[in-house]
Amino acid sequence: MPSSPIHIDSLDDPRVRHYRKLKDKVLDREGQLFIAEGENVVRRLLASDYQTLSVFVAEPRVAGIADVVPAQVPLYAASPALMEQVIGFDFHTGVIACGRRKPAMSLDQVIAKDKPNLLLVVCGEIANAENLGSLVRLSAGFGADAMVLGERCHDPFWRQSVRVSMGTIFKMPIVRSQNLVADIGRLQREWGVEVAATVLDPAAERIAEARRPRKFAIAFGNEAHGLTGEEIAACDRKVTIPMDLGTDSLNVSIAAGIFLYHFTQVVGLGKA
Template identity: 40%
Template sequence: MPRYSVTSITDPRVAPYAQLHQTNLTRGSGLFVAEGDKVVQRLIDSDYVVDSLLAEAEWAERLEPQVPAETPIYIVERALMTELVGFRFHRGVLGCGRRKETPTLAEILPANHEPALVLVCPAVQDPTNLGSIIRTAAAMGANALLLGGDCADAFSRRVLRVSMGSSLFLPIREAADLVGDVVALRETYGFEVLATVLDKNATPLDQVARPRRLALVLGSEGHGLDERWLQLCPQQITLPMRAGIDSLNVSIAAAVFLYHFRR
């Protein structure tokens, strides 16, 4: 297995790890970075290709038997690792994985006769919120997550860290036409589509039974669901709250909805 000692932050072999707080490897790079031992372990355990590891010697020794023989491991001292990634880093290891092509609806949905729960996020822009939603969706048994183009990158370093690597195991589709996907869920795949809203006229959650095949649509952090989505999703549900409380954080609301519908 190739192991290389890295002594300079300008070494081109470790360029994917450079200044992560600024670059964060955008969607078009074909790569993503997993940060810390737990998320790197989940990357290794997943079916994503591990492009390389960047590790202190102790972690390199520990992880070497778990990755394919051709996977390069770049060994660095902690001070150099901190200088390379651009922030104080104490977790000893990072991993670089290769992104996959986004799956089709047919590839991520259970067969038509099977129960299913799909979460739909048109515009969750905060990486922390999206990471929390992904982790909760995986924990509550969601089958898939559909993301619109205005969402944060599900494979950014921060989302992966907050989700504790759940992005690597929950099927995620970044849809070029999310409206078209939701229409297909309803008309082709037999889903009931429920929109989550802040509206006293919407149906309270505790009065809503779990449909056999459910697509649950979450709004953005600042503005909820716009009129286009409200017209597309006439079945609307809400979390009743005390007067004077505007709303819950979208990731907290998602957890409540998913817990209710987990069965």
Template identity: 40%
Template sequence: MPVFPVESLDDPRIEIYRNLRSTNRTRDLGMMVAESDRVVRRMIDSECEMVSLLVSDRKLEKYTDWIPRDLPVYVLSESDASQLVGFDFHAGLLGCALRPPSPLLDELVDDDRSVQTLVACPGVTDPQNLGVIVRLATAFGADGLLADNTTADPFSRRALRVSTGSALKLPIRHCEDLAADIDRLRREWGFETAGAILDTTAIPLSEVKRPGRLILMLGNETSGLSDELTGLCDHRWTIPMTGLVDSINVSVAAGIFLHTIFEQGRRLEP
């Protein structure tokens, strides 16, 4: 593997790793940065095109066995790396890759399968919440995730870390017009939509019977789904609670919904 000792923090080859804590320039550049050996290894094993690794000199030997031979590795001290990236570089490893392309809408649909689940996350703005949702969606068999301009970046460093790299496995579509995409999925492929709603008129989850092709819609952490998207819901579902609290975290709710529809989906499959 080509190893390049970094002699200056102004080296343009490591610019992509600068100030990762306070900026997300990787999104504009079509790249993504992963941290921790587990997520970086999943990035390497994915179909994404790797760009480089940033490794501390103290940790280089630990990682050499599984670093691809043709992948550029930039090495510097832990203190210099911490100064570069903007946080404690104790893990000693970052990886950079090109982002996967946003799939076309029809690429999310399998014509041979009558049971499919897509998860829409408009307005989920916290990268940690989104990372958990991506991980849960992958664990419970979702076929893809729909994000829009109001959604946190699923390929940001924080979201990738929390999802443990699940965003590299789950097809994630960036929708320029989420409502239009949902409308097309309903009209052309027979999907039905279910909104996670805090409303006494919504159907309790214990009474829900999922349709075969389903879009589960999860809204903003505070305000929920917009009126426009709520109007697109064929079903309105809710999680009954004691009344001692009025809501739960969106990622916690996602886990409850996704497990329920996953179990029902298994029974629907031929």
């Protein structure tokens, strides 16, 4: 049974306090909450196994969303003028929701010991929230089994990341590592995963010649500095995209799209 809309006439209403332009860190402290912006993202949140605390929409959007909001989830509605004061109308286009994070997951919970084929995306220190959201979307789109985020990586549940991920974050298993170098070692020893570091190094293996084993992880580094020397040393091999005309690098999400396409669509499984 769909939820009936509850009219809101002021952002001072305590029922919508989480939508008053709160900082992501504040939301996290108030119960590990996050904001989902836009109808498609909100629909994916509602269809996932994440808890949705409430949905908040502009009144003209009620008819288009009410049928997918369960009766136990409050559906708040306000005038378009009032909704424009919430974060930024251009981002959420009148449909927004508040969800609750799940408990943190470990490598052991995410990766089956007996899984014959495995693709992981490892992120050393992605500093930009939108880049991280794009990496989540790419990882999901190319069929990665999970992502492993380094200890200095941005929070993937900030609203910019959730928005850019287009809600794929609600399906993608994510492990927040406390020691990425140690966890790379665990992947190699305990799961037999080969880890490739993506680098800007003309001496590294060129992507066009690179193959992959059945259990494989691709590691991406910081937007400005790449992977650390210690992280690269922990990996089994180095791969690179050759650059011309003095270009020093690609945006990390563009590079990730090229690497993931190559290793999933061009060479496929077990062609190492």
